[in-house]
Amino acid sequence: MASISLKKLNKTYGALKVVHDIDLEIADKEFIVLVGPSGCGKSTTLRMIAGLEEISGGELIIGSDLMNDVPSKDRDIAMVFQNYALYPHMTVYRNMAFGLELRKAPRDVIERQVEEAAKILDISHLLNRKPKALSGGQRQRVALGRAMVRNPAVFLLDEPLSNLDAKLRGTMRAEITKLHKRLDATFIYVTHDQVEAMTMADRIVVMKDGHIQQVDTPQNLYDRPVNMFVAGFIGAPQMNLLPAKLTQEDGRFFALVEEHKLPLPQSFDRSRLLAYEGKDVVLGIRPENFHELAPADIDPANSAPFHAVVELAEPMGSEVHLNLIAGGRNMIARVSPRFRSKIGDRVSLVADLTNAQLFDPQTERSILY
């Protein structure tokens, strides 16, 4: 059993508080991803779980035991770092066996574990080579293998793919996901690549300035961000956040953005909207919710025309990212490459508000959730 719970966990360096009272429950065998901008405390949190960093306050519980003062080596945890430092003078085999040797495991056990891990990671042919000759991906796999042979209950991975090129990242991402399925271990994975977060995680923890912003499944995080930060952080290109005014007409709510009167879905919680009637709000619309033509499957009652001036068109192959200006505001729409437009054109799109978000401009919190 390797469920992990963080209770009011925090970390201070002198007067500087870098992790603030983090509460988090991680289930056994879960794949948790920590994301957030640089310096938000992801690595620090991970290192506290690993025992590489002293815990300034709060509790760390693994399984049912308080781990605050348990030394790193007794936590049944393996950590893979960003720069996957391998011992350069040791062969791959020795690098992988090292942890077990320190624990005085019998030779045949070490051999079996190393060979098994090597087979899973497809690096059997590298076992007697030195790291020097290995490519980045191969080294990465060795680093993973080194963690694997210890057969830990918890894997901690701190941006393990950040040094790899895009193609290799893709394959390694899949490898790690497969590994998780196979190993029956709890994974905590730090990244600032949201594609990694979205594709790998059972649940994502979004952090900012040492605070947890939201913990949820990738889809929920995307569909129901609790605040503007999460809304802007998850999804690429970013969600458009437009200043708007909330009004009510004939029992229906509308968001007024410049000259546009955008109908809000009936499914939105009326009582919450009422509190903001006549007030300023921030309307969030994802770029893919602008369409060049209204698709057949959207409810016309939840959509409205939207006019904007094209500032830049970025063809991505399968789609085009239109950088638009509406009422002095920059925004982005994802449209089909069939949509022809020139810079400076005033285009007419359809805004679908089915998945729109509303935020309080002062607190930046979601009005809907």
Next chain:
Amino acid sequence: MQWLEAFWTKEGKGIPKDAPKRTGLPLFAEIIAREWWELVKLNLLFLLFSLPLVTAPAATFATATICRMMVEDRPVYLLRDFLEALRAHAMRATVWALVAGTAVIIGVGAISAYAAAARTSLFYAAPLALSLVVTLFVTLWAACFVMVSVTEARPFWESLKLSALAALLRPLPLLAALAFVAALWIAHILFYPVSVFMPAVMNFSLGMFAVAFGAQGVVAQVLARSEEENTIQEP
């Protein structure tokens, strides 16, 4: 320290998985290129443990054990494996050294005697050739015996039989290995004093490595075959 870290973390060009495996001489060169530092250390270990002289045979077997692991591309823990092998083979190595040493000395004695005699009378050419061949065979046999012993634990007589078989079955790679060993020593003599440290640095381990490399195929073959025979006979 920055450059040091860069040196560590700089990516290599990678090792392809499906690259056709080298064989023969290219493989021999590849392993030496990869393991040369280990071979130097191994040579040192051999010399160190041969100093008391009585332990020299055991050190020979231990060196052979390590070389065999390198040939088979198995992970080597130099000191630990060396000491383990030293202990495991001490008895057999001593017997081997006495018997093989005596045989080779007699052989060499016979060769030089007949060679001297052959100069005066052609009548001695035949026994000279015979003693040459026999001595050479005994040498190959002795080398094979070392390799068979360090490859698989078998009773003494069985190892003896199997190594004779190995020496007869495919003597060519072994002869090449012995020629390589001879070349090492000739180089040492020829390039003296430049090559003064050659024996201290690599002659023993490299020579043994060549023998292990040459013997590996046939030793595996005879061991596998005898295994088959044993399992067929048993039930």
